[in-house]
Amino acid sequence: HTYSTFCRANNDAMKEPMFFGQNVNVARYDQQKYPFFEKLIEKQLSFFWRPEEVDLSTDRTEYSDLPANEQHIFISNLKYQTLLDSVQGRSPNVALLPLVSIPELETWIETWAFSETIHSRSYTHIIRNIVANPSLVFDDIVTNEEITKRAISVTEHYDELIALTNYMYANEIDLDKDDEFRKKIKTALYLTVVSVNVLEAIRFYVSFACSFSFAERSLMEGNAKVIKLIARDEALHLSGTQNMLNLMAEGKDDPELAEIARENKEAAINIFREAAEQEKQWAEYLFKDGSMIGLNASILKDYVEYITNVRLKALRFDPIFENRSNPLPWMNNWLVSDNVQVAPQESEISSYLVGQVDSKVGAEDFSDFDL
Amino acid sequence: HTYSTFCRANNDAMKEPMFFGQNVNVARYDQQKYPFFEKLIEKQLSFFWRPEEVDLSTDRTEYSDLPANEQHIFISNLKYQTLLDSVQGRSPNVALLPLVSIPELETWIETWAFSETIHSRSYTHIIRNIVANPSLVFDDIVTNEEITKRAISVTEHYDELIALTNYMYANEIDLDKDDEFRKKIKTALYLTVVSVNVLEAIRFYVSFACSFSFAERSLMEGNAKVIKLIARDEALHLSGTQNMLNLMAEGKDDPELAEIARENKEAAINIFREAAEQEKQWAEYLFKDGSMIGLNASILKDYVEYITNVRLKALRFDPIFENRSNPLPWMNNWLVSDNVQVAPQESEISSYLVGQVDSKVGAEDFSDFDL
């Protein structure tokens, strides 16, 4: 297996698996093996926005008037969001582009990662507005222990997959002949996509709860407007990884990946469990100097459990926490769901975008899931 | 040298070179070592467009009414553009993201590659409109010998750089200690950026001449509107690679790259020379069944020489062809230059975007070039 930026071998991309087939040559969108990814691209393009469109003028004085414990919550949350989107702005491209083998998924990966760079640009826009010296905030992201220990778990699967990919191409490993390596790198891919789903579908949503809780009290509303746009994108991103994972688990795309998904079910669920645990610890850190009206460590931890269950169900896993209703029902006012829906009646997709936080997605909803 | 999607070592990105320093960790835009790249990002974002915005309805019948030799010119030109943007949509990300070490350049690379995916989407939009079976067109891109032999020269430098990068990370090569490898991979980077500059600043402009020549006769004007938007983006892209190359040659960013640029001057100029030769052969192929009003193989070849000289001068190389004025002066009507200019008076940039095709850029204009 060697890599070329334009494989000259003639192939039919409609017959390639999502990953590990022949690398994409012609970028074409007249036909798609999985029209779902083309729909995600179209949605993402229709969502295009720039941070500068959002007026942040009232946030500055509101931020300086916040009590110290709330400033800590607000700015720490932004630092964590900055870390997560720093990773997401590059990693889908670095880790997945060298492996992808169908054009609509390749372009979805690039469109997805590009939109993360817009998110990163937002944080600079927001931070520059509220603090005199943004460097103090940005520099802290790599020195603050609470942040950096989260950096490890959001990057370790990506980094392992990238290392295996470099090894594969550097040594021209023939995946058809090296069963052990093939299984190893496919497992790394599967767990990476799980870990990215957890990053976007759980970690980010916990951070959104913090952002929106200020705006629920009519504070930092410029910030909330930006985060609302980010959340609208995020609903697409998490649908992307959910659908990749479900396609893998189904086995029609690549039977071996279905086997890997089965064998690694516990490993996958553990990624969810550990992330939920970390997010709960993070809630303790955020609220260490006191809680705020409408949000405290305990409610945020309940939300972590609630959202983790929702995301597990979307992957047809059993919930790992006690069943509960959404402890932050006002979140639904901030999570735009109506325009995220991609017409589910279209014959070629029987799945649909399940981005909204309160979607009651149970196994039965996927009974005819057949992308 | 190992790779991580978020290097946890604290560093000051303002002191990193463009490439081969510590991989970027925090995506931040509050400070830039090279504000030029941040300005490119802002321009590119302000240029955002979608192919569906352009009405192509009159092109369909016009295309079917074209004589066979003109249909051949039109569709072959689109195939070549599709090849070039298929490569450009992925390769800046695949080849450069694993090596870049300053955030504004990293985000420029991603923004740049993303905009190429919009270009690729345009070709599907155009081709779907004019032919009943787009597959015949797209499939031909990997089987048509005239196209595929061009694919080799637009990918070979990218592919070599990617192979060396995979090797470097797979073997954890310490660039500080392995002088020979370091020089080898830096040379590959330099020649890759030269080759990308040639792709975007010469090959694409030759293809633009063909697209616009139809519209000069009031034919295929929908197509020309799309290509005009592509050309507007392209002016940014070529400025990006020109500025990277000039920064490398100056040596302030990385003294060793200046040495490499000097030692590889002939190799770099040969990339220009070979591409010009290929584009002239391509002109023969396009016009093999006859020329059209306003454009024939001979004029297009003159344009190849003219534009090659212009691009060489922008890199402070001597022209390799006879000096001539623009043989296709009407091109300037299609190449929007006014809004491409980035305020040159700003103190931190004394260079500026030199995207417009007719810019009279001589060595003297770069006397105070000091990014």
Ligand SMILES: [Ca+2]
């Ligand atoms: Ca995301």
Ligand SMILES: [Ca+2]
């Ligand atoms: Ca380009």
